[in-house]
Amino acid sequence: MLRSLYLWLIRLHPFGFRQRFAEEMLAIFDEVSGLRAVTSLFADVFVSLFRQWVFRSEFRQPMMPAPVSDVAPIFRTLDTYRPRPMALLNGGFISVAALCAVVVAMDHGGSRRPAFLIGVHHPSPHLLPVDRSSLAENELSTAVKLGPEPVDPWHAIASIYFKMIRVLGALDADQDLVISRWEIVTAPGALRRLDTDRDGQLNPEECGFSLGTGSEVVADSQFVKRARFEFMRANPVLAALDTDHDGEISETEISNSAAALKKLDRNGDGILTPDEVIPDALPVRAAMIFSRLDTNQDGKISSGERASEEAEPLRDILEGADRNHDGAITAEELTKELRLREERRRQFENALRGAGLRRDAVK
Amino acid sequence: MKDVADSFLPLAPATLHILLALAAEDLHGYGIMQEVARQSDGRYKLGPGTLYDNLQRMMKQGMVEEVGGRAEDEGSRRRYYRLSSLGRGVLSAEIARLEGVVKEARLHLKNLRPRRA
Numbered sequence: 309m310l311r312s313l314y315l316w317l318i319r320l321h322p323f324g325f326r327q328r329f330a331e332e333m334l335a336i337f338d339e340v341s342g343l344r345a346v347t348s349l350f351a352d353v354f355v356s357l358f359r360q361w362v363f364r365s366e367f368r369q370p371m372m373p374a375p376v377s378d379v380a381p382i383f384r385t386l387d388t389y390r391p392r393p394m395a396l397l398n399g400g401f402i403s404v405a406a407l408c409a410v411v412v413a414m415d416h417g418g419s420r421r422p423a424f425l426i427g428v429h430h431p432s433p434h435l436l437p438v439d440r441s442s443l444a445e446n447e448l449s450t451a452v453k454l455g456p457e458p459v460d461p462w463h464a465i466a467s468i469y470f471k472m473i474r475v476l477g478a479l480d481a482d483q484d485l486v487i488s489r490w491e492i493v494t495a496p497g498a499l500r501r502l503d504t505d506r507d508g509q510l511n512p513e514e515c516g517f518s519l520g521t522g523s524e525v526v527a528d529s530q531f532v533k534r535a536r537f538e539f540m541r542a543n544p545v546l547a548a549l550d551t552d553h554d555g556e557i558s559e560t561e562i563s564n565s566a567a568a569l570k571k572l573d574r575n576g577d578g579i580l581t582p583d584e585v586i587p588d589a590l591p592v593r594a595a596m597i598f599s600r601l602d603t604n605q606d607g608k609i610s611s612g613e614r615a616s617e618e619a620e621p622l623r624d625i626l627e628g629a630d631r632n633h634d635g636a637i638t639a640e641e642l643t644k645e646l647r648l649r650e651e652r653r654r655q656f657e658n659a660l661r662g663a664g665l666r667r668d669a670v671k
Numbered sequence: 672m673k674d675v676a677d678s679f680l681p682l683a684p685a686t687l688h689i690l691l692a693l694a695a696e697d698l699h700g701y702g703i704m705q706e707v708a709r710q711s712d713g714r715y716k717l718g719p720g721t722l723y724d725n726l727q728r729m730m731k732q733g734m735v736e737e738v739g740g741r742a743e744d745e746g747s748r749r750r751y752y753r754l755s756s757l758g759r760g761v762l763s764a765e766i767a768r769l770e771g772v773v774k775e776a777r778l779h780l781k782n783l784r785p786r787r788a
Contacts (some may be wrong), residue, residue, distance in 0.1 A: 325723070328723075328727070329726075332700045332748060332749065333720070336700060336701045337719075348716070349718060349719065352718025352719060352721060355718075356724060364727075
């Protein structure tokens with residue numbers, strides 16, 4: 309049995325080697341006796357097998373047919389190479405043996421390296437079911453960290469603005485800073501929940517207006533009145549809901565709020581994104597100036613109102629805003645002037661940046 | 672001839688032992704294995720695979736050649752091997768090299784003093 313196995317292993321050697329030395333190797337096997345000697349012969353023949361196939365390619369010469377005659381021409385047919393069945397059998401055996409050796413080495417390896425497990429702690433019904441019965445109950449050892457999400461410039465502003473304007477907070481039921489189709493449709497119900505005094509309509513305070521307490525401006529009833537009015541006018545959502553511009557959102561306006569909100573949808577995608585509900589800064593600033601200087605509330609800052617002490621710091625802006633030189637400044641004129649100055653400032657700063665200077669470095 | 676022999680140096684242990692085994696007389700494969708074990712007091716044993724791998728190479732290099740079987744081994748599978756003149760030259764060159772190594776080693780060991788514990 310052992311002799312047959314040894315002979316079989318000898319026959320797995322390359323043709324040239326086994327043709328030359330097979331009989332001698334088998335003769336040596338027949339000479340030795342004892343389990344230890346036979347074991348060493350088997351170890352030797354395995355090493356020899358590996359050595360001959362891997363390192364001794366120079367001794368593997370192709371078998372050339374001998375010339376039949378010296379005078380007759382030699383014809384050779386270059387057929388497509390096909391390995392012999394025995395060679396295929398030998399190759400298959402070596403492959404299986406190598407695979408088995410690798411599997412055994414992996415199963416009986418001395419060191420146990422920690423497995424890298426990537427997954428989730430809490431399975432979700434949206435995930436594909438995985439049969440974990442064959443896995444050991446190990447803690448997840450590898451954390452996958454995602455990079456920072458791209459910064460949305462509107463998000464920080466919107467999160468503050470939606471809290472400040474209570475109407476927006478009420479409309480944005482899922483607090484994703486977007487007024488969805490469903491939230492627009494259900495706007496009347498959301499607005500009615502803000503009616504804390506149960507008078508059927510929403511005043512500026514119920515919409516989010518606040519001046520604080522204890523300050524001097526609160527004592528000025530006229531200023532408070534103008535500020536409340538400008539608050540309702542400056543914020544696009546409130547201005548859209550207050551269709552009659554009386555400074556309050558009536559019961560009828562609440563009922564029609566869904567249709568009013570849809571008018572703010574400039575891109576027609578059916579939802580209101582922050583850029584559609586947050587006011588442009590310049591009209592707000594203009595409205596604030598108007599709330600302080602337009603004391604008679606005629607919608608214009610007259611030459612008399614421009615001469616007040618409160619208007620002194622803004623004299624340069626107000627003079628520039630009166631472009632038709634009629635002595636009165638409208639909200640549009642003031643907004644246009646502020647926008648022009650803002651554009652000039654931006655160009656100036658860009659020029660400074662291009663020259664490698666900072667604004668505070670220029671005297 | 673000497674330059675050709677030197678080109679094979681230094682010899683691998685298996686090659687040196689096979690050349691040494693064949694230096695005294697022609698031997699068959701199993702005889703070479705036994706002679707190598709005898710020369711090394713059993714510390715170095717050649718397996719048939721290693722032996723015939725080296726013989727294959729040494730025959731190609733011309734250090735060893737096959738000789739006809741003996742009369743007493745008529746009908747036997749044994750083949751006998753002998754050193755060629757090149758093999759003898761290579762063995763002589765290797766022995767001379769090893770003598771130089773031993774001489775150098777003795778010179779250095781002589782100058783070494785035992786360390787005190």
